Amino acid sequence: MLDPKRVRTQTEEIARRLAVKNFTFDQATFEEMEQRRRELQVRTETLQSEQNKRSRSIGKVKAAGEDIQPLLAEVDNLKQQRSEAEEALRELQESLNAFLSGLPNLPDESVPSGDSEDDNVEVRTWGTPPTFDFDVLDHVSLGERLKGLDFEKATRLAHSRFAVMQGPIARLHRALAQFMIDLHTGEHGYLETYVPYLVNADTLYGTGQLPKFEEDLFKISGDQPLYLIPTAEVPATNLVSQSILDADELPLRLVCHTPCFRSEAGSYGRDTRGMIRQHQFDKVELVHIVRPDESEQALEELTAHAEKVLQRLDLPYRVVELCGGDMGFSAARTYDLEVWLPGQNKYREISSCSNARDFQARRMHARWRNPGTGKPEPLHTLNGSGLAVGRALVAVMENYQQADGSIRVPEVLKSYMGGLERIQ
RNA sequence: GGAGAGGUGGGUGAGUGGCUGAAACCAGCUCCCUGCUAAGGAGCCAUACGCAUUGCGCGUAUCGAGGGUUCGAAUCCCUCCCUCUCCGCCA
Structure with missing residues (x-):
């Protein structure tokens, strides 16, 4: 597997080097997946964070003898959104991972080009x-x-x-x-x-x-x-x-x-x-x-x-x-x-x-x-x-x-x- | 194959629902003390990913793996894998 960070930041370079192995790197598909991954991951983690925060506070609110019903309702709502976001992220990460693990290793700069x-x-x-x-x-x-x-x-x-x-x-x-x-x-x-x-x-x-x-x-x-x-x-x-x-x-x-x-x-x-x-x-x-x-x-x-x-x-x-x-x-x-x-x-x-x-x-x-x-x-x-x-x-x-x-x-x-x- | 006991950080090992990403000890690292050595004191010490980045950072996930219950799981339930002990079988 190539370093995903490197694939992300040096996409042109990666495509050029892989071409030496006669491998066509689908740059457009990769960049599209990568952008969606980023959005989904940020969204998922934000929702997780919000839910965790509320869940933690429930114990304290309860101990203080206050009403936890409003919190429960909020958490319930967050949970819905979160599981949808999680599912979408999981799917995307799977395809992204399949894409990345299908890339061959980069040939060294010194490797001669050729077909056979x-x-x-x-x-x-x-x-x-x-x-x-x-x-x-x-x-x-x-x-x-x-x-x-x-x-x-x-x-x-x-x-x-x-x-x-x-x-x-x-x-x-x-x-x-x-x-x-x-x-x-x-x-x-x-x-x-x-x-x-x-x-x-x-x-x-x-x-x-x-x-x-x-x-x-x-x-x-x-x-x-x-x-x-x-x-x-x-x-x-x-x-x-x-x-x-x-x-x-x-x-x-x-x-x-x-x-x-x-x-x-x-x-x-x-x-x-x-x-x-x-x-x-x-x-x-x-x-x-x-x-x-x-x-x-x-x-x-x-x-x-x-x-x-x-x-x-x-x-x-x-x-x-x-x-x-x-x-x-x-x-x-x-x-x-x-x-x-x-x-x-x-x-x-x-x-x-x-x-x-x-x-x-x-x-x-x-x-x-x-x-x-x-x-x-x-x-x-x-x-x-x-x-x-x-x-x-x-x-x-x-x-x-x-x-x-x-x-x-x-x-x-x-x-x-x-x-x-x-x-x- | 049968019966039982377990799987927690580099190691040992606590931890039966929120204050635990995890006590304590050992190993390791940094600093202090010290003429050397030895001893002593203070602190640091898991991994991956993301966000931010001028700097301190912030967030998510991970306690064998996967699923479930719950607002919340290392902790409760289910399935699987592995290790150990005894029995059976076998090169």
């Missing part, structure tokens, strides 16, 4: 895409030949866009997650965190998935209205919701390994082959909760931590800064990490690192007590994949493939694979 991923800006590259003196296979062919990946069985068990993994491939998948967690806790100072995989609507509202993107989520049936998490960002970031943190508790750095569930509505026909786009996938997620003046720096650090995973795995990648049109709802700034996939002969997203600034904190009421002002103020939140485990598996399989269809185990994963050198 084609307009993202390459920031840097690392490593060199490998060359092969044989015809490369993609992870599907490699996995099926090694009897480690089975998409047909998964479809029979569940639906399309699911996978079954077995044997050393399944272990490699697990090894990747373990390696990532160990790296982030051991070298980058993250706190390992385990969270619920089902969350309620408030939690999803807090990080910005609701109310606008419900169709992307899996909602469970049953007594409790719960949703499968689309990313650990949701529960992990919401750990600080509804709270006021002391300055010395910051920054918080959390690492969280969970499955993620996405309906992938609207992506029919995209990446239908293989593990790139699944309804269920594992991800190691990094979350930072920081003081506002440290969030720019935190985004650089978080991105570097995600990059370190690819570097240790010796996987070539590039970093791109997302353009306005490709950014998420809650982000002010986003770096994507794209890993080289020989099977597709291109870079594909494997991590997305975003600074949400105070946008999520406002929605979830996460604050810190600023020693400078003594006041509770919204925190800044950041999140990034460190990394998507399924896609990391794809990248390792394709980049480490050998002419005979076997897969070399990356050096850093050998200890997690019981010393195995090669999957064949």
Whole structure:
């Protein structure tokens, strides 16, 4: 949620910045609602005040033995007006709130404009895409030949866009997650965190998935209205919701390994082959909760931590800064990490690192007590994949493939694979 | 799932209809006293929103959540949520 005060006072500016995200801000509607809200609120509070005043005096008048009938009549009249005003105010505040919570976060001034991923800006590259003196296979062919990946069985068990993994491939998948967690806790100072995989609507509202993107989520049936998490960002970031943190508790750095569930509505026909786009996938997620003046720096650090995973795995990648049109709802700034996939002969997203600034904190009421002002103020939140485990598996399989269809185990994963050198 | 007890400010904890947005204590902050330390004294110390703004401010809402009774609710009634204890069941 944007700061309502700011939306009110800098309306032009807000509209201009949101346009970078290809979002049209309906200024006329907003200003009209805002003006009515003001009138109704003043009227409601005045009536409340009058009624309170009279009610308080009734006790005294009664104690003095005087007639309270005239006061009762006045209060009765006020009550009528008050409840009408209250009702109108409540309705308006609801629509105003819906309007405001539907506004995406402001992109940073530095965010490049553009409509799609084609307009993202390459920031840097690392490593060199490998060359092969044989015809490369993609992870599907490699996995099926090694009897480690089975998409047909998964479809029979569940639906399309699911996978079954077995044997050393399944272990490699697990090894990747373990390696990532160990790296982030051991070298980058993250706190390992385990969270619920089902969350309620408030939690999803807090990080910005609701109310606008419900169709992307899996909602469970049953007594409790719960949703499968689309990313650990949701529960992990919401750990600080509804709270006021002391300055010395910051920054918080959390690492969280969970499955993620996405309906992938609207992506029919995209990446239908293989593990790139699944309804269920594992991800190691990094979350930072920081003081506002440290969030720019935190985004650089978080991105570097995600990059370190690819570097240790010796996987070539590039970093791109997302353009306005490709950014998420809650982000002010986003770096994507794209890993080289020989099977597709291109870079594909494997991590997305975003600074949400105070946008999520406002929605979830996460604050810190600023020693400078003594006041509770919204925190800044950041999140990034460190990394998507399924896609990391794809990248390792394709980049480490050998002419005979076997897969070399990356050096850093050998200890997690019981010393195995090669999957064949 | 069954029985019982509870949910009040950063913490502990008073408060069964108006003088309570909330006693007291602890923690924290400011000042005074003091050679240092320790002790002592005075004051401040919830959040959100609105109005006003030169300045002091004023108002509304909030005592788990929602609804109800009443001129008036932390306090009475209803529903729900959560926590604790015991029993049952269970990975």
